[in-house]
Amino acid sequence: MxxxxxxxxxxxxxxxxxxxxxxxxxxxxxxxxxxxxxxxxxxxxxxxxxxxxxxxxxxxxxxxxxxxxxxKQMRIEDYMDALQIRQLLEPEAARLAAGHMPPEILGALEADLKDLLHSATAPDGKPDRGSVRDVDDRLHDGIGEAAGNPQLAQIIRTLRRQTQIFDLRSIPERFEVTCQEHLDIVTALRDGRADDAADAMRQHLAHVRDSIIKRLAR
CATH class of the missing domain: 1.10.10.10 (Winged helix-like DNA-binding domain superfamily/Winged helix DNA-binding domain)
Structure with missing residues (x-):
């Protein structure tokens, strides 16, 4: 005890x-x-x-x-390196997790993502960063766990911690798009569409990368 x-x-x-x-x-x-x-x-x-x-x-x-x-003072090079590894690992994790995540977890994620989108479109709407990070953690960590490989899950969790330092504060314009991309991933996972889940995750991470590059180029 x-x-x-x-x-x-x-x-x-x-x-x-x-x-x-x-x-x-x-x-x-x-x-x-x-x-x-x-x-x-x-x-x-x-x-x-x-x-x-x-x-x-x-x-x-x-x-x-x-x-x-x-x-740690995260250099942008460190961030991009970690994100590149995530792009290699997380689509495969999503493929393995498709059809294996508990329906109640996916249902809760879907409801929370829709609530976040609704809060963003309200007249005085401003999404709570803590809630955003909570949903992000539950989805990505849940995929890692459902993939059935504890070592893969731990590697992904560690990489995500390193890239979370550059969160939606750096690219606030990505908020609504990120929520929709997460909803696409949730739907593919729930339906057991492994290839679609992998593609949705791959596109999501590629868009994050592109947004960071665009922000740096300004």
Whole structure:
């Protein structure tokens, strides 16, 4: 029971620290220490230490000798390299996952995506970034898990963490298009159309890449 409690606390710490990084509160180049985080998150240092090790393993934090860990300054070259690998792996993961994701999970994703689209078209609509990232995580991570290869799922999760630093803040014009692309992926997965699921994922990631390139060229 104690081991399970420790694991749960470490995962809670992981999610909270990850949110600090992805939300920009912990900025690229910022030094992170166990003591400061323990005070900020009101947690003991043991789960904080375990969470930092996980984030270091995913490449979001870089160890700087005895000084502690530093939030990685993601170069655009790093981003494009990670995205290129995602383009190789995630379409195949979607192909393997087609017909194997639980209908209730896909149904919830479809409903949430439609809600996000509706919120964006409302007069005072402004999609909540936390909700956007939650849906994105549930879809892409769910595909990785449903593909039936735990190592593939972990590799994809790690790559996504690295590319999430460049999220929809960088390309806000992609919001509605991204939601529609995700809906296309969900539909193909639900119908068990493996080739269509792979094609939809491939097109989605290619459009993300093209949008980033277009933004950089401005």
């Amino acid at each position: 104690l081991i399970e409690t420790d694991k749960r606390l470490a995962l809670q710490a992981y999610e909270q620290i990850l949110n600090l990084v992805l939300s920009g509160q912990a900025k690229p180049g910022m030094m992170i220490t166990e003591r400061r985080l323990a005070e900020t998150l009101n947690m003991s240092r043991t789960p904080i230490r375990d969470a930092l090790l996980m984030l270091e393993g995913e490449g979001l934090l870089i160890r700087q000798g005895r000084s502690g860990l530093q939030v």
